[in-house]
Amino acid sequence: MVMVLVVIVLTLGSVLFYVLSPWNLTPLASNWGAIDTTMHTTAWVTGAVFVAVNLFLAYVIFRYRFNRHRRSHYEPESKKLEAWLTGLTAVGIAALLAPGLVVWGSFVSPPEDAHEVEVVGQQWHWSYRFPGEDGRFGAVHNRYITDDNPFGMIDDPAGQDDILVESPRLLLPVDRPVKFLLRSKDVLHNFKVANFRAKMDMLPGQVSYFWITPTRLGEYEIVCAQLCGIAHFAMRGTVEVVEEEVFEEWLASQPTYAELAAREPPDREAGQEHYAACVACHGAQGEGNPAVNAPRLSGLADWYLERQLMLFREGARGTHEADTYGQQMRPFATMLPDRAAVTDVAAYIAELPETEVETTLSGDARRGERLYRTCASCHGSQGQGIKATNAPRLAGMPDWYLARQLELFREGVRGRHERDPYGNQMIDMVQMLVNEKAIHDVVAYIMTLPRSEQTLAAANPGGGEE
Amino acid sequence: MTITLVFIAVMMAIFGGWLFSHSINVRPWEAAPADTGSTPMGRNGQLPPGVTAPRVGLAVFVAVATALFALTISAYLMRMEMGHDWRTLPTPGLLWLNTACLVLGSIALQWAWNGARRGDERSLRLGLGLGGGFTIAFVLGQGLAWQQLNAAGYYLVENPANAFFFLLTALHALHLLGGLAAWARTLFRVQRGAAPAAVRASVELCALYWHFLLLLWVVLFALLLNT
Amino acid sequence: MAEPGRESVSYAPAGEFDDMELSHPKTFLGKYIWSQDAKVIAIQYGITAMAIGVVALVLSILMRLQLGFPGTFALIDPGSYLQYVTMHGMIMVVYLLTALFLGGFGNYLIPLMCGARDMAFPYLNMLSYWFYLVAVLILVASFFVPGGASGAGWTLYPPQAISPGTPGIDGGILLMFISLMVFIAGFTMGGLNYIVTVLQARARGMTLMRMPLTIWGIFMATVMALLAFPALLVAVLMMLFDMLLGTSFFMPAMLTLGEQSGHEGGSPLLYQHLFWFFGHPEVYIVALPAFGIVSDILATHARKNIFGYRMMVWAIIIIAVLSFVVWAHHMFVSGMNPYFGFLFATTTLIIAVPTAIKVYNWVLTLWRGNIRMTVPMLFAIGFIFTFVNGGLSGLYLGNVTVDVPLADTYFVVGHFHMVMAVAPVLVVFGAIYHWYPKMTGRMLNDTLGKIHFWITFLGSYAIFYPMHFLGFAGVPRRYYAYGETGYIAESAQALNAFMSVAAIIVALTQLLFFFNLVWSYYRGRESGPNPWQATTLEWQTEHTPPRHGNFGETLPVVYRWAYDFSVPGAKQDYLPQNMPPEAVEYEDGGRGGGSAASPDEVRP
Structure with a gap:
């Protein structure tokens, strides 16, 4: 039988x-x-x-297998057995x-002494807010969210000292109960750290919560557990459980809302002076030079330039041995004296007039168009770049540079560093470009997108300012 | 969801009770000649003769439509509570007039049904005609009420209260229009000279359905007035 | 509404049903296309549902290819992956299983098993099918509009479902909404028929407690569907308003791709409540007919009465009622008021009791039986095994605390596939092997059937059992690829590849089944009217397959329940429902009376 x-x-x-399964909690x-x-x-x-x-x-089944000489027992029911x-x-x-x-x-009942952290979800990014010294969160509303006010802060005295953490990396003190207050800027998300067990959806327009006490030092991955669109699977973050002192130190280094609002505007003239070091490769107008593998810079937004320069400085980009040209860039980035200099030079470059780039690669733009649908979710349908999704402009960038960077992402040469969350995200996303041909196709399509500033300005108002 | 749950509970209680009365103490494994296998509800477990297939069908449909409206009303009440942007809109006075039309329509159809039962062709025709006429007036009146609200600046998108007003009235009107299709068919047959007895079942269903929709409208209207 | 134009009161004392009410069309078109015969409509439903089911099966294979071998297929990008997920789920749950169980088996079996000539409203019944077909065609069309089909997940949660950037937002989602509304309208017409037919048109002597469990299952599932589908209709309608007219039922103030959306104050949770008010009963809408059918298959092929018939009926009814008060267990981590968790965890676990009773009674039906290992029996046992597995994993998810870490992981995917896909589909196959002889007059090939069973059963178990463990490990569902993570073991990828290979094998095996269906139609062994020696009325028809009107000159009269197998003393080991007590031959040579079938014992 x-x-x-x-x-x-x-x-x-x-x-x-x-x-015996090795796949367990x-x-x-x-x-x-x-x-x-x-x-x-x-x-x-x-x-x-x-x-x-x-x-x-x-x-x-064994005992009562078919036997033509036997008949089934007749018993309609047995109340006793059923009871x-x-x-x-x-x-x-x-x-x-x-x-x-x-x-x-x-x-459902967080302890009284739990400290509070607000987690803000958006497509496809995490950010955090701490209540600051007064222990109270300032009022927020999604309607107030702009590129300059990503948390949607309303002018509220309680909010002035709120500490805003825009990167998806969170530190938590060990052995102290924490209550997460969850909200979303757009669609549903779910804040999940598998090792913490607890999780909860985040909804726009309301605040949900859960609480935990982290008990083990270490770094854990945050993933989104509620379908939130095309890049759902790439919506990651890290939470690091650290000793109390380390946490306090980290928290103190994060800016408050008031500090961010009071930040000095960048000094373009100083930026221009710093830019002198870049001219040799990137050109006086930031037009780039394929011969020395220097991409065009003009047309890129200051926030993107600033971020990349910081990554180079911190060793989060341009340190992998396979990234030859990134390694060349790194010393120049570290030459800049301080963060203010980075901001200044980025602001200067963002003002440079755009220049045309030449097509150097061939690919099937029609196939690329289909592939680009995915990219459009973050980079915009015109490749104009969207600050809210932390996605730089693609249209107008030289094709050889785009193709090389995609290749580097695909091989995990660029973007793997833990300090480069958006690079991490690109590594996840670029898996859909399964071979070199796919990369060339999508780049070919990007080359067909409008490259002039006017069109882009219409599609992305305020894209160049912070 | 309370409204819906109450509705489902009532439905299930009626249904469960009925099933219970059919199954309590029944020993299904015992065979019996057909005519002695009777149940408390009538011989052979069949329903009493008055309970015809079309009537049961209508009853089931009414239950489904009630579920639909119970859910919409639940959504209405929940949305009112969940969002904090609810601004009640004024109820147009026209709705009172419309309600009167629907009441008259319902009465007229009842009259037609009585006529059909008695074989009285004149009241059948008149009742049927008036019933439909009043109903069409009601539907047009609802349209006019929408227009008045729009003209007064209560747009659909402006506020959930407005959106629900349009949604509920539209759903109700849609059910009436479905009824009007059946009504038109019956009227057509009467005009073609069908005998009262021949259309009796149709008129009856129309009348019952109209009573249901009237009742439904009264509930909706009360809801709109009080929230 | 119920066809009001019907002439005369159609109630006729059963047994003297007016044959004139059925029109017998002569042309091919009238007979097979615009047919009002429930049996033809059933087969139309069945073929359409299976055709669209194959589409969904192909989608699932595409998903498995991506999950098993990420980064290999240029065709599959994250957007299309989500489209496969969405369309696969929606098609399988609504357009395949609901339609096949209720539209297909319901139409075929209700009139035959109840001893009726046809459905109560044949014209409405025909319309129901045509609405269904249109709904399916609209859904299929959504694959071909610019931007492709909906990729919002089958749950269609707002704001995601109607936000820019979601795959299918250019038209696919709109078409899905329209298709669902057409489906619901069509289903309501069919559902009215099933209910009224069961209530009104049963043969003389067919009391409620003599109905086969198949009918009970389909009947209660229809009752539930009629009350639950309106929730989906309202939800979809309101979302349509939000999408097309810009209202804010479900849409709060939010950003879409970095821009303000213009909505204000809506509640995404409201949608989830409405959706799951439909969604949870939907699980049982699929499960109850399967419960019923499997009960009849087990009894017939084990030559034994179903154990605890009354308990089985009441379990079905209690499950149907309770399933309306458990919906929020899908929302334990949705951000709703967490205190609801207490209530819904309790109701959810209570529903496990009647479900467990059904399982016990199935096994106890086999106990002390005489089990014929026919192909339908194989599938029925396969059902019990997978259903026990899926039901028990449900206890993890229903218990609110345990649900928290497991929600939205592959544990959930494994669970609902086991309980709602594998188990009911095994019943569908078993039912087709069981009733195919009645539908065509020929047996399906036995060897092919056995191969089909073993690969499908073992293969599906190999896909979905290990899947639970990915859930333990915390792999989130609806991920295009989880890539590099900090916490998922690399070996999980090997497990994924294994499941994908199993899935491909199972999918290919279904070709064998379709081949069997076609081949046996022409070449199968002739079955005769009652190859399984079953008791229910459909096996007692004059013709096989039954003609329009189902029964011959007179309708059958019912004297007994559907489970008179191996009645002590009786010569034959089965007594058809329409066999009068006086016609029963006894081993001691007597006729009528004497045994358990004595009319004297009947309660007055």
Whole structure:
């Protein structure tokens, strides 16, 4: 009887798989050991029922296999047996439910002394806000969100000292309960750190919450667990659980809302002086020079230039041995004296007049158009770049440069550094370009997008200022 | 969702009770000659003769339509509570007039049904004609009410209260239009000289359906007036 | 609405049903295309549902290719992946399973098993199919509009579903909304028929408690569907308003691709409540007919009465009622008021009790039976096994605390595929092997059937059982590729590749099944009227396949329940429902009376 054998093997095999499987819960890093316990209880109870029912099934199939000389037993029902089975099941269910509800009771009630962190989700990026010294969050509303006010802060005294963290990297002190307040700028998201166990959706227009106490030092990955569009799978972040002092130090280094608002405008003239060092390769007008592998800079937004210069300086870009030209760029970036200089030079470049670039690669722009649909989600349908999605302008950039960078992303040469979250994201996204031809096709399509500043300005108002 | 749950609970209670009365103490495994296998609800487990297939069909459809409106009303109440931007809109006085039209339509159709039952062709025709006429007046009146609101600046997109007003009235009107299609068919047959007895079932269904839609409108109107 | 123009009161004492009410068309078109015969409509439903199901199957293979071997296929970009996810889910749940169980099996079996000539409103029934077909065509059309089909997930959560940037926003989503509304309208027409037919047109003697469980399952599923689909209709309609007219039912103030959207104050949670108010009963709309059908298959092929028939009926009813108060267990981590978790976890786990009872009773039906290992029986046992597995993993997700880490991971995907895809589809196959002889007069090939079963059963288990473990490891669902992560073991990719290979094998095996369907239609062994020696009325028809009107001159009269197998003393090991007690031959040579089938014991 094949069926008997199969049922037995599958039943025991399933249990064995459960016991031996290398794919199991990630190491716990929060106080929610109780969740794991309820899960294990469930596993034991359901496992026992699974084995019991199926082994009985196998026995029945074997014992009562067809025999032409035998007749089935005639028994319409057995109230006693059914009552017993119902009762036992009800007891088992209650035994599963009761501990679950007890744990849920503590899940929904954060401790009084929990400190609060607001997590803001957007397509496809995380940012964070701390309440600052007064311990209170300033009022926010999605309607107030602009490129210059990404958190949607309303003019509220309580909000002046709110600490704004725009990068998707969060630090948390170990062993201190934290209550996450979750909101979204656009669609639904879900703030999930597998090691913390707890998670919750984030919705626009309302604030949801959950709480944990991180219990283990270390770095953990934040992923989005609610479908939020094309780059859902690339919406990542990191949370690092650190000692209290490290956390305090980090927090103190993050800007408050008031500080950001009071920031001095960049000094373009100083920027121009610093730019002198760039001219040799990138040209006086930032037109670039393919002969020395220097891309065009004009037309790029200051926030993007600034970010990349900082990455070069911090060693997050241009340090991989396979990134020859990135390595050439790095010393020049570190030559700039300080962050203010970076801002100034970026502001200067952003004002340079645009220059034309020549097509040097050939690809199938029609195939590229289909591929570009995905890119358009962040970089804009005209490749104009969107600050809100942290995506630089593509239209008007030289094709050889785009193709090379895509290649570098694909090989994990660029963008793998932990300080380069948007580079991480590009590594995830660029997986869809499965070979060199795909890269050339999409670049060929980008070359067909409008390259003049006027068209772009219409499509992306205010794109060049911070 | 409370409204919907109450509705579902009532439906299920009626239904469950009915099933219960059919199954309690029944020992299904016992065979019996057809005519003795009776149940409390009538012989052979069939429904009483008055419960015809079209009537049951209508009842089921009414249940479905009620579910639809119960859910919409639930959504209405939940949206009112969840968002903080609800601004009640004034109820156009015209709605009172429309309500009167629908009441008259319902009465007229009842009259037509009575006529059909008695074989009285004149009241059948008159009732049918008037019933449809009043209903068309109601639908047009609803359209006019929309226009008045629009003219007064209560646009659909402006506020959820406005959007729900349009949604609820439109859904209700759509159900009436469906009814009017059936009504038109019946009228056509009467005009072609069908005997009252022949259209009785149709007129009956129309009348019952109209009563349901009237009741529904009264509920909706009360909701719009009070929130 | 219910066809008001119907002449005369159609109630006729059962058994003397007026044959004149059925029109017997002569032309090919009238007979097979514009047919009002429930059996033809059933087959139309069945073929259409299976055709669109194949589309969804191909989509699932494309998904598995991407998941198993990411970065290999130039055709699949993140947007199209989401489109496959969405269309696969929507098609399988609504357009395949709901339509096949209720439109297909419902149409075929309700009149035959109840002993009726046809559905109560044949014209409406025909319209129901044509609405369904139009809905399917609109859905298929959405693949071909610019921007392609909807990629918002089958749950169509706003704001995502109607925000710029979502795949299909240029038309695919609109077409999906329209298609759903047409489907619901069509289904309502069909559903009215199923209910009224069961209530009105049962044969004489067919009391409610003598109905086969198949009918109970389909009937209660229809009741649920009629009450639940309006929720989807309202939700879709309101979203359509938000999308086309700019209202803010569900849409709050938010950004879309960095720009302000212009909406204000809407509540995405409201949509989720409406959707799951439909969505959860929908699970049981698919499951209940499967429950019913599998009960009948088990009883017939084990030559034993279903164990605890009354309990089975009441379990179906209780499940149907309870399934309306568990919807928010899909929303434990949705950001709704977390205190709802207590209530919905409790109701959800309570529903496990009647479900467990059904499982026990299926196994107890086999117990002390005489099991014929026919192909339908194989599928039925496969169903029990996979359903037990899927049902038990449901206890993880229903228990709010345990759900938190597992929600939105592959554990959920594994669970609902096991319980709602593999298990019911095994029943669909079992049912087709079981009733095909009645539909065509020929048996399906046994060997092919066995190969089909083993590969499908073992293959599906190999796909979906390991999937739960990806969920334990925290792999989120609806990911185009999870790429490099800080916490997922690299070996998970090997597991993914394994599942993909299994999926491809299972999908290819279905070709064998379709081949069997066609081949056996022409070359299959002649089945005779009742090859399984079953008791229910459809096997007692004068002709096989039954002609228009189902039964011959007179309608059958029912004397007993559907499970008189191996009645002690009776010569034959099965007594058809329409066999009068006095016609039963006993082993001691007597006729009628004496045994369990004595009329004296009947309660007055």
